[in-house]
Amino acid sequence: MSNKYKYPTTYELKEILSRIANKTFLNRFAQSRGVFVTNVNQELLANVLSKLFYDDSDLEIIRQEAYRENNSHTLTGFVVKSKKKNFNLKTIYERLRETGKGGIGVILNEVTKVNDDESYDYKSSFEYIKTKPGRIEFLQNETNFFNFYFKDLKNGAWQIEVDSSKSTDTKEIKNLFTKNLPMDEYGLELIDQDYLTSDATIVFFDRLAKEGLSSEWNFLDVKHLTVKRGNDIKDNEDDLDELDAEEDLDSKQLSKEELTGITQAILEGKNLREDPFVRDCEGKGYKFSAMTYEFDNQNTPYVISIKAEFKGRPKVFEVGIAEVFEKTGIKGIKHPTSLSSKENRTVRSIFWNNAKVIYESIRSQTKCQ
Amino acid sequence: MPEDQGVNGDMWTEEATRLLGKLGWNKVGDSNVDVKNEDEKENGLDAMFVYKDPKRNTNILEGIVLEAKRYKTTSLNISSLHTFIITLDKKLAKIKNSGLFQATFPKIGGAAIQIGLIVLWISDLENYSAFEKTFKEKFSSIKLPFKSNTATPNHIYVLLNSDILRMCSLIDMVEKLNAANKKSPMKFYYPSSDYFNNAVARSETLTIDYIFSKFVLAESIIRRTENKFIFYFGELSIQAFERLKSFLLENSFIEKKSPLTIFTYLRDDEFRKIKPDVITLFKKLSINTKIEEMTLYSDLPPFLKD
Numbered sequence: 001m002s003n004k005y006k007y008p009t010t011y012e013l014k015e016i017l018s019r020i021a022n023k024t025f026l027n028r029f030a031q032s033r034g035v036f037v038t039n040v041n042q043e044l045l046a047n048v049l050s051k052l053f054y055d056d057s058d059l060e061i062i063r064q065e066a067y068r069e070n071n072s073h074t075l076t077g078f079v080v081k082s083k084k085k086n087f088n089l090k091t092i093y094e095r096l097r098e099t100g101k102g103g104i105g106v107i108l109n110e111v112t113k114v115n116d117d118e119s120y121d122y123k124s125s126f127e128y129i130k131t132k133p134g135r136i137e138f139l140q141n142e143t144n145f146f147n148f149y150f151k152d153l154k155n156g157a158w159q160i161e162v163d164s165s166k167s168t169d170t171k172e173i174k175n176l177f178t179k180n181l182p183m184d185e186y187g188l189e190l191i192d193q194d195y196l197t198s199d200a201t202i203v204f205f206d207r208l209a210k211e212g213l214s215s216e217w218n219f220l221d222v223k224h225l226t227v228k229r230g231n232d233i234k235d236n237e238d239d240l241d242e243l244d245a246e247e248d249l250d251s252k253q254l255s256k257e258e259l260t261g262i263t264q265a266i267l268e269g270k271n272l273r274e275d276p277f278v279r280d281c282e283g284k285g286y287k288f289s290a291m292t293y294e295f296d297n298q299n300t301p302y303v304i305s306i307k308a309e310f311k312g313r314p315k316v317f318e319v320g321i322a323e324v325f326e327k328t329g330i331k332g333i334k335h336p337t338s339l340s341s342k343e344n345r346t347v348r349s350i351f352w353n354n355a356k357v358i359y360e361s362i363r364s365q366t367k368c369q
Numbered sequence: 370m371p372e373d374q375g376v377n378g379d380m381w382t383e384e385a386t387r388l389l390g391k392l393g394w395n396k397v398g399d400s401n402v403d404v405k406n407e408d409e410k411e412n413g414l415d416a417m418f419v420y421k422d423p424k425r426n427t428n429i430l431e432g433i434v435l436e437a438k439r440y441k442t443t444s445l446n447i448s449s450l451h452t453f454i455i456t457l458d459k460k461l462a463k464i465k466n467s468g469l470f471q472a473t474f475p476k477i478g479g480a481a482i483q484i485g486l487i488v489l490w491i492s493d494l495e496n497y498s499a500f501e502k503t504f505k506e507k508f509s510s511i512k513l514p515f516k517s518n519t520a521t522p523n524h525i526y527v528l529l530n531s532d533i534l535r536m537c538s539l540i541d542m543v544e545k546l547n548a549a550n551k552k553s554p555m556k557f558y559y560p561s562s563d564y565f566n567n568a569v570a571r572s573e574t575l576t577i578d579y580i581f582s583k584f585v586l587a588e589s590i591i592r593r594t595e596n597k598f599i600f601y602f603g604e605l606s607i608q609a610f611e612r613l614k615s616f617l618l619e620n621s622f623i624e625k626k627s628p629l630t631i632f633t634y635l636r637d638d639e640f641r642k643i644k645p646d647v648i649t650l651f652k653k654l655s656i657n658t659k660i661e662e663m664t665l666y667s668d669l670p671p672f673l674k675d
Binding site for chain 1: 424525562564604609613
């Protein structure tokens with residue numbers, strides 16, 4: 001029988017501390033208890049720390065870090081549409097919550113009205129247990145938690161925005177509605193890559209560089225671009241992480257030279273599809289699948305990298321902040337920093353909502369043709 | 370002078386030395402000595418200790434350089450601690466391979482010197498509690514040197530009042546139990562580890578790893594029966610004891626024939642409610658279990674004074 005409060009073995013502790021947690025966390029964790037090790041790499045520091053015996057609260061800190069490190073937040077969302085023009089998703093969600101329709105191991109938390117400065121009306125959160133078979137038993141029963149926001153778009157449509165830490169989070173909230181609502185009356189609309197042709201994905205990512213953020217952010221660079229072949233199987237969404245790994249077999253990461261050409265084309269406002277490499281990709285049936293952009297803020301010394309990606313089954317669009325830098329000194333040397341969680345979510349939310357506008361505009365053009 | 374130097378400083382060095390002596394550490398040479406290394410510069414050492422780490426499979430001793438500091442809250446800040454750490458790191462780097470140093474402390478016997486211990490006593494106790502919280506929070510912000518991959522690591526540990534008094538409670542408990550059972554002094558228990566390739570070991574020495582752990586395991590033969598003891602400094606919740614039980618089972622520390630006594634350190638009124646459940650956790654394993662409280666100290670106990 002599995003023990004919910006299992007103490008990790010030395011091997012497990014060492015593995016988590018040296019491979020899953022990051023060095024900054026490890027230093028903080030060691031130093032906060034009075035242990036300072038100089039000239040040490042992560043492996044050796046993990047060795048030192050795994051010799052100590054911990055209580056439950058210490059182990060929870062380690063476990064949370066292990067989960068956090070694996071799960072940098074991304075933002076995604078979808079729209080619930082109904083034939084009933086006056087349907088109220090808040091009422092429906094509260095009814096599902098009160099009647100325990102979340103399912104086994106799922107906790108639907110209460111709905112709260114959000115502040116006026118938010119672009120959404122309501123907020124709630126969702127907890128679920130995900131069992132992960134694996135070598136490290138200490139990490140097997142992971143409790144996932146995420147916040148989501150929703151607003152009435154009127155005329156029978158509600159938009160849900162998910163501040164997710166795992167690709168499976170959006171699936172969980174989608175399933176809540178698809179399993180409990182009559183789907184002949186309701187429908188879900190996602191930013192789904194399958195509805196974009198190869199050339200449309202190029203236009204989509206191209207426009208995001210210019211229209212993804214507000215005008216105070218200047219596009220600087222394309223840091224990373226992944227292209228994948230378009231025709232994928234659509235029927236299995238049980239383990240998104242595994243499927244994404246399989247998918248990589250048919251994907252290409254661009255070289256620095258190729259990225260420079262693409263950055264240049266965007267900066268010069270050229271049609272990205274005319275770039276020789278992009279034209280070649282399009283000809284071979286590759287779709288743009290993920291792009292990491294770097295933006296510079298005109299009013300503050302911040303530079304951010306945003307990763308925009310179609311991920312999972314179906315390939316749903318999500319946005320994450322990959323890196324944040326603060327420029328200092330005359331030379332504007334970049335130092336890593338972070339945004340507050342609210343700022344972080346706001347930037348991702350703006351980007352995702354602009355992506356939705358671009359997606360809808362491309363799709364409406366496609367339908368017209 | 371910010372540091373409480375002179376008589377008070379020397380007295381604290383002696384008290385800290387007594388504390389470590391009671392943990393089974395052996396002092397080598399005199400206190401407050403200046404030692405030379407190859408660059409002819411003198412390094413002041415408050416005291417030098419060695420112990421045999423029971424987990425090591427060789428006879429190489431651990432050498433520990435002690436820095437005993439006595440300060441008032443008004444004269445100590447995080448940058449002072451940063452300076453202590455950097456200075457001690459440099460000191461360790463200089464003396465660890467120094468022939469001159471070995472000549473000054475011949476009794477050190479080729480010990481591996483990579484541990485520095487800063488024992489920092491805040492003397493204005495009335496301000497300590499509020500001070501510790503903010504002071505400890507800043508520990509994480511201290512930037513440590515990372516010179517190169519060729520420089521060897523130094524392990525620098527910092528004990529503040531609360532840690533020192535925690536060790537005093539442990540010593541007090543061990544001494545009381547030993548006084549009642551003179552034939553078989555208590556030994557600290559070091560579990561075996563496949564990962565670190567060490568067999569089970571028992572020793573009267575408490576290693577630095579145990580000082581910085583949330584619990585310490587020990588054994589003693591009382592009236593021909595092996596008794597198991599846990600000095601537990603962790604949080605007092607049912608899940609914390611579930612976790613502890615998991616550790617004990619995994620490391621084969623508890624046995625049906627051996628009574629178990631858990632000495633708790635933290636005080637929590639709520640614990641009274643769950644204490645029977647905690648005892649039941651172990652009784653379910655057919656282990657005769659008792660939970661008792663360690664004595665708490667708010668100041669240095671008499672056994673560290675002259």
